[in-house]
Amino acid sequence: MRKKITVVGAGQVGTTVAQLIAFRNLADVVLIDIVEGVPQGKALDLQQSGCLQVFDSLITGTNDYKDTADSDIVVITAGVPRKPGQDRADLLKTNANIVKNVTEEVMKHSKNPILIVVSNPLDAMVYLAKEVSGLPRERVMGMAGVLDSARFRTFVALELNCSMVDVDAMVLGGHGDSMVPMPRYTTVSGISITNLMDRDQIERLVERTRKGGAEIVGLLKNGSAFLAPGASVAKMVEAIVQDKKRILPCTAYLNGEYNWKGIFFGVPVELGFNGINKIIELDLTPEEKEALDTSAKDVKTTIEEVDAFLGKSV
Template identity: 30%
Template structure:
């Protein structure tokens, strides 16, 4: 693999809460970046996280980690936004839209005033709507504003399918698309176990309506609610998902990941950020992979887009 020499591999994380610090820790463990800057409205928190991470440097790959301000975004390859209000028990991701949209308008304006010319990655919920807010406020091309989308939902889906069928999750190929939230959907028509379609592998005639498969999807869709009820927040899984996306960008991998990106006619949908499989490289989203989905999946995706479109209007009001 050729790593682009044009990249300094500098990442700025805005927000050092559970998700931001988990992402930073995973980056340190995997040695993907050269320089990591932590930005937070609470500077002492950012300094504390940086110190704690630096003390683990003898056990990891060499890199520079420090707390800083928005001026650090000037020469960053990536600005990853994890800041915002947390999802409370019983609260949907879309319930967060108004308060986090206001926070984002301030954050993105501050980043762009630094002279930032890199790629935004958005992880804060509702991620699809906030990715659209980031696009509008930043004025950057759509390929350079990416939401974490359904990257974690897809990972959950693959894991639960692998557990059910007792197959290594790396050999399960499956996608969750649409909103990162209640209206997301599984693309049953494209689930494969080691290249074998799920219907043939599992000998299921109607996969979508099979009770076991429906239960697996429900556990995927509702996973965040269950975790929040038990421990207050989700952060390890998304932290690792963000590292996977970071690696795809900084290493110019041209990898296919389910990220939130702006649809402009794909799947018959326009002007909405949705989680879909896309090819990602050092320039951001190179190409949206438009799957041939069945009629039922298309209807559910259109419904998901409609819900997000309404929330987008609320965010921009």
């Protein structure tokens, strides 16, 4: 039986996610948004591309969460996008209300979906979705590591003038300025970039990766990245729907892994049919561990703000 995937938010990221899921024939798609006509129009436009892109997925546009009933996966992209110069944490209060309402509506109509959160600030919003949904930790995750790693992979390939396909990268930590790109675990055809670049080159690419989202926001002036984020979600969805057991960096709930508990954090995980099959703990140098702990402390601060928003004692 064909899977059913709901994408909440018919903006640029949500539309890209729906498009790529359909193009890959992964599932039927429900595109939902609060603006009347927008999800319906985009869904119809996408459906009409089916005979050209050769897919049979059914695309539904709606403003009613009843149409999302019995979804296998729900991708939450709803929220206010980041503005130039705006820190992700500034978005928390506004987007917390949106994500809370979305999650409540989703759970009214789907008993046990897998949630993939894209809304920013990512680490805080995926934590909020888990708290509101009551779902087990393996079924709630955030899209961040796949995107951040894709940016690092891109910058490495451009620097070395090599095929992007040959580059694998690993970025851990929170989805923000304190993220931790991992040069030792970033390779070109199995060769660590620490053997291919000097320290100054690597540091420059690491810093550009950390500022990758802000760089695009600054260039666009009005809006934020959507093509690479959409492709990142589609990669996660594909791994789950097809039970690929892909090892991908995702935002997962830590319960002692990396010596942290009670936070969502970017770590390598195995993704399959039931969501996160396992979290993989990497051997870290003292310097890498210090950077990861710094990022975790930043994430912990935003999660405490979510707890306060939910009325929980901190």
